[in-house]
Amino acid sequence: MPELPEVETTVRGLRTVLDGRRLTGVEARRPDLRRALPEDLGQRLIGATVTGLGRRAKYGLVHTDRDDTLVFHLGMSGRWRIDPSELDKHDHLLIETDEGRTLALNDPRRFGSVDLLRTGEVDRWSGFAPLGPEPFDLTPEELKRRLAGREAAIKLLLLDQRIVAGLGNIYVCEALFRAGINPKRAGGTVSLERLRRLVPAIKAVLAEAIEAGGSTLRDYAQPDGALGYFSKSFAVYDREGAPCGCGGAVRRFAQGGRSTWYCPGCQR
DNA sequence: AGATATTCCTGGAGGC
DNA sequence: TGCCTCCAGGAATATC
Numbered sequence: 001m002p003e004l005p006e007v008e009t010t011v012r013g014l015r016t017v018l019d020g021r022r023l024t025g026v027e028a029r030r031p032d033l034r035r036a037l038p039e040d041l042g043q044r045l046i047g048a049t050v051t052g053l054g055r056r057a058k059y060g061l062v063h064t065d066r067d068d069t070l071v072f073h074l075g076m077s078g079r080w081r082i083d084p085s086e087l088d089k090h091d092h093l094l095i096e097t098d099e100g101r102t103l104a105l106n107d108p109r110r111f112g113s114v115d116l117l118r119t120g121e122v123d124r125w126s127g128f129a130p131l132g133p134e135p136f137d138l139t140p141e142e143l144k145r146r147l148a149g150r151e152a153a154i155k156l157l158l159l160d161q162r163i164v165a166g167l168g169n170i171y172v173c174e175a176l177f178r179a180g181i182n183p184k185r186a187g188g189t190v191s192l193e194r195l196r197r198l199v200p201a202i203k204a205v206l207a208e209a210i211e212a213g214g215s216t217l218r219d220y221a222q223p224d225g226a227l228g229y230f231s232k233s234f235a236v237y238d239r240e241g242a243p244c245g246c247g248g249a250v251r252r253f254a255q256g257g258r259s260t261w262y263c264p265g266c267q268r
Numbered sequence: 269a270g271a272t273a274t275t276c277c278t279g280g281a282g283g284c
Numbered sequence: 285t286g287c288c289t290c291c292a293g294g295a296a297t298a299t300c
Contacts, residue, residue, distance in 0.1 A: 003293055034276070034295085058294080076294055077278075090278085109277045111294060152270060161295085168293050215293075238292095257273070259291085 002074040004058060004135065004166030005209035009228060010080055011055045017082055017101045018050045018062060025096030033092060034075060034113040041116055044068050045095070057131050057165035061122070069119045071127070075111030080104065131165040135202050138164055140195040147187040147195075154190055155183035156256045158202075167202070170215060170237045173261050175202040177236045182267045183260045208233065236261040 002010065026042040038044075048064035055061065062070040072078075081104040084091065091104035093114060105114070117125055132146065146163050147154070157163050158172045167175075176183050178201035181194055190198070209215060214228030236242075239261060240252040248265030 006293070073294085075277095076292070078293095107277095108279065109292090109294095111276065150269085156270090159294090170293060256271080258294095 002058065002078065002214070003168035003171055004055075005171070005206055005230065006214040006228065007058050007060055007074060007166075008055055008210050009214040010074070011053050011060045013082065014060070014062070014080055014103065015053045017099075017103060018095075018097065019053060020050060021097040021099060021101075022047065022049045023064075023095060024098050025094065027094040028092070029087075029094065030090075030092040030110075033107065033110050034073075035115070037093065037114050038116045041070075041093075041114070044116060045070070056128060057134070057161060058168070059127065063119055067119045069117050069122050071113075071115045071117055071122070071125070072105065073113045073127075075107060075109060075113070077109040078105065078107035078112035081106050130162050132161065132163045133165065135164055135166050135206055138199055138202070140192060140199045143195050143199055144192050147190060150187040152187055153183060153255060154181060154185050154187045155260050157187040159256070159258075164202075166206075169258055169260075170234070171202070171205050171209065173237045174205045174235060177262060177267060178205060180266050180268065182264075183255065183262050236263060 023045050026045045028037045028041060031037040044066065045064065045068070048066045048068065050062060051065050052063045053061060058073060060072045081091065083102050084104050087104065088106055090106045090108045092107055092110070093105040095103045115127070122128065133142065143164065147157060150157055155172055155176060158167055159169065175198060179194065179198040181190060181198060209230040212228060212230035212233065215230040236250045239250045242250045244250060244263040244266060246263060246265040248263055250261055250263055252259050252261050254260070
């Protein structure tokens with residue numbers, strides 16, 4: 001579910017509740033997420049003070065004054081709920097602060113994960129070490145180098161977190177549409193000239209989505225329950241058959257077992 | 269290296 | 285109302 005903009009939106013929401021606060025309670029209600037929750041989560045977090053929050057790719061980071069960093073990934077269906085009026089059966093992890101606030105990590109499909117790392121080892125962690133650059137740091141020249149010689153479809157390469165980290169199905173489809181690039185094109189054959197359209201398109205679509213509070217689909221909401229409105233702005237994603245400005249229509253097909261939406265008229 | 273399939277899960281949508 | 289199939293923001297893994 002959540003791609004970079006949704007994780008960024010989530011982190012910003014959590015920051016208002018967690019930053020600078022002392023943690024007074026941690027409860028694992030259901031530890032079997034994608035990986036088992038760390039058994040020493042409560043022992044290491046209770047009594048610690050949050051010194052800052054951040055994001056890397058689709059991971060959220062919560063740093064504490066004990067040199068621990070909690071790293072969460074929301075998988076397909078994860079979200080944090082702030083001060084839920086009542087608990088849901090998919091609220092798997094609860095965190096309480098010294099202000100009496102409650103955070104609940106809700107994840108029906110349980111594809112998400114929570115890890116607790118030593119802060120100094122975060123960059124070397126096996127989840128982060130293979131990741132490519134943040135999209136906002138990407139340049140057309142660097143993307144050109146990363147795609148060099150690759151025969152796989154550009155759509156699939158942009159989903160590969162080792163090439164560039166943080167994009168998912170929605171924003172790859174939208175960015176390729178904006179840049180006028182056919183998702184089937186071999187990555188290594190996309191010219192630098194075209195990458196000079198694609199890279200700004202990636203940054204723009206992500207920035208607009210963050211500005212809109214993310215994209216609410218079936219079950220995504222910001223932690224405070226507010227909806228993300230970027231889904232109103234999709235040009236192609238989940239819009240099979242919709243008319244395109246060129247006079248053609250949006251088409252859907254499968255790539256790597258997932259849906260790709262694009263306009264055959266605009267994307268070459 | 270690449271293409272494809274499968275797996276981990278739950279739930280919503282749509283067909284009948 | 286129910287039962288069925290298909291599909292979903294991700295990512296790791298296996299197989300050809």
